[in-house]
Amino acid sequence: MRKKPVLHAIPVASLLDRARSRVLPWAIMKTHPEFSKWVLELIRRTSVDLSADIEGALQHAKTNENPGSPAASAFESVLENVALARKQSTPICQDTGTNIFFVYHPAGLSQRKMEHDIEAAVVEATSKSYLRPNSVDSLTGANSGNNLGRGLPSIHFHEWDKEEILVRLMLKGGGSENVGAQYSLPNTALGAGRDLKGVEIVVLDAINKAQGKGCAPGIAGVCIGGDRGSSYLESKVQLFRKLDDRNQLPELRELEERLYRKSNLLEIGPMGFGGRTTTLGVKIGVLHRLPASYFVSISYMCWACRRREMRIKNGGMTID
Amino acid sequence: MTRIELPASAESIAALKTGDVVKISGVMITARDAGHKFLVEHFIERSPQPDEAELFRKLSSLLRGGVIYHCGPVVAKDNGSWRFVSAGPTTSIREEPYEHKIIEAFGVRGIVGKGGMGEKTLEACKRFKAVYLHAVGGAASLIASSVVEVLDVHKLEFGVPEAFWVIRVKDFDAVVTMDSHGESLHKKVEETSTRHLDAIIKEIIQGK
Numbered sequence: 001m002r003k004k005p006v007l008h009a010i011p012v013a014s015l016l017d018r019a020r021s022r023v024l025p026w027a028i029m030k031t032h033p034e035f036s037k038w039v040l041e042l043i044r045r046t047s048v049d050l051s052a053d054i055e056g057a058l059q060h061a062k063t064n065e066n067p068g069s070p071a072a073s074a075f076e077s078v079l080e081n082v083a084l085a086r087k088q089s090t091p092i093c094q095d096t097g098t099n100i101f102f103v104y105h106p107a108g109l110s111q112r113k114m115e116h117d118i119e120a121a122v123v124e125a126t127s128k129s130y131l132r133p134n135s136v137d138s139l140t141g142a143n144s145g146n147n148l149g150r151g152l153p154s155i156h157f158h159e160w161d162k163e164e165i166l167v168r169l170m171l172k173g174g175g176s177e178n179v180g181a182q183y184s185l186p187n188t189a190l191g192a193g194r195d196l197k198g199v200e201i202v203v204l205d206a207i208n209k210a211q212g213k214g215c216a217p218g219i220a221g222v223c224i225g226g227d228r229g230s231s232y233l234e235s236k237v238q239l240f241r242k243l244d245d246r247n248q249l250p251e252l253r254e255l256e257e258r259l260y261r262k263s264n265l266l267e268i269g270p271m272g273f274g275g276r277t278t279t280l281g282v283k284i285g286v287l288h289r290l291p292a293s294y295f296v297s298i299s300y301m302c303w304a305c306r307r308r309e310m311r312i313k314n315g316g317m318t319i320d
Numbered sequence: 321m322t323r324i325e326l327p328a329s330a331e332s333i334a335a336l337k338t339g340d341v342v343k344i345s346g347v348m349i350t351a352r353d354a355g356h357k358f359l360v361e362h363f364i365e366r367s368p369q370p371d372e373a374e375l376f377r378k379l380s381s382l383l384r385g386g387v388i389y390h391c392g393p394v395v396a397k398d399n400g401s402w403r404f405v406s407a408g409p410t411t412s413i414r415e416e417p418y419e420h421k422i423i424e425a426f427g428v429r430g431i432v433g434k435g436g437m438g439e440k441t442l443e444a445c446k447r448f449k450a451v452y453l454h455a456v457g458g459a460a461s462l463i464a465s466s467v468v469e470v471l472d473v474h475k476l477e478f479g480v481p482e483a484f485w486v487i488r489v490k491d492f493d494a495v496v497t498m499d500s501h502g503e504s505l506h507k508k509v510e511e512t513s514t515r516h517l518d519a520i521i522k523e524i525i526q527g528k
């Protein structure tokens with residue numbers, strides 16, 4: 001994992017300038033010469049071209065609503081918008097969210113070089129309007145204008161055994177992020193104990209509290225366990241799974257199916273207009289926890305579920 | 321599906337009910353946080369100053385019978401004229417402290433946004449015959465394509481997202497979620513879903 005130093009009192013601009021102007025001693029280290037260009041293309045595809053599994057689920061959801069109903073008209077607009085964005089190569093939604101990268105790479109590659117290349121690609125993507133300037137200084141309120149800032153983009157590195165690089169990207173919108181929730185079990189108000197029944201209860205509660213505000217229908221990424229930080233992170237990692245991906249753990253597989261079925265009985269519907277589809281999926285991960293803690297974290301992803309991955313292998317790349 | 325032509329009459333607005341699917345055509349004006357604050361502080365809490373009289377006159381004529389759209393657009397300028405590139409709705413509840421005053425003072429007939437608004441706005445909709453129209457969150461490219469013309473912009477010094485953009489729209493899709501009879505679809509949906517949730521939780525606890 002990349003460790004970011006705590007940066008007190010150093011203006012971001014000068015910090016980034018310094019990073020840019022520095023002669024990179026690691027530039028000679030092994031990475032792919034096209035890396036930055038390819039990351040730019042990954043950003044473009046993620047922002048303008050919704051994944052087939054999500055679009056398919058939205059199409060299916062439309063057929064479940066009565067023609068002429070608010071829910072049906074919402075799905076029609078959503079699908080028209082998805083097609084238009086792809087055709088015009090413009091962002092599906094104007095909120096292009098937090099840019100979250102996960103990079104899995106073989107031994108010997110420079111993480112600093114890759115970080116540098118990713119940041120360059122983010123700046124370029126912003127100037128090409130694939131990304132909206134979305135990085136605001138929390139103290140001054142100033143927008144950096146290029147999507148860089150303290151902790152942005154969010155990049156997580158992992159070294160692995162394979163001879164290929166995998167770069168995953170998620171654009172996590174603000175409206176949906178605002179309705180995420182973390183519960184510490186037991187939760188007596190809801191009657192949720194420290195077991196899978198308790199998990200089931202709080203996930204449904206979070207989906208109900210979100211109503212349409214996170215641009216429903218959403219996908220709930222869930223993590224059971226971990227600490228407050230690792231738990232939220234894992235709940236986002238779950239959102240990379242394809243909708244038809246089945247959990248390897250039988251008890252979680254069943255829980256995912258149950259939660260998907262039950263959440264759609266709530267009749268919240270697209271945009272909270274009422275309707276038969278409230279969620280497109282529920283994906284659950286699990287981490288070890290301390291004996292004293294039992295966290296359940298829910299990251300809500302809006303219908304504009306923009307996440308893709310790029311594989312770099314044998315000198316070429318593919319985006320899924 | 322119902323068509324709304326702007327400016328709208330009180331009668332045509334009173335005929336709308338929550339859950340109605342509508343297409344809006346005509347001239348509307350965007351406003352976000354800075355715009356709402358400005359209208360209230362400069363034109364409602366005090367009378368317009370001489371150097372703002374012209375702006376007051378222009379805005380008043382647009383707002384009377386008109387629609388305010390909660391939107392911070394992405395715009396482009398080609399050959400000297402503005403164009404909307406991306407124009408989805410933004411969360412409306414932030415304007416709750418201002419909106420009821422604006423509806424009353426300017427005779428606004430419709431508010432377009434997302435997520436719904438609170439009791440004060442609902443009450444103003446009832447008293448002064450206005451509606452809240454919910455656009456589709458995230459449908460930014462599609463909505464931009466229903467903006468056929470950018471007619472004017474005021475207070476560009478607030479920044480592009482916060483300025484008052486005067487736009488002509490055609491077949492702008494929305495759903496009435498708060499009507500002029502005191503009904504709110506948001507409240508109704510939340511009551512229903514919470515009832516379902518309570519029943520489901522009970523079953524889970526009882527081990528069914």
Ligand code: SF4
Binds near residue numbers: 176177213303458
């Ligand atoms: S919640 Fe998602 S779809 Fe809705 S405005 Fe935010 S990013 Fe766009």
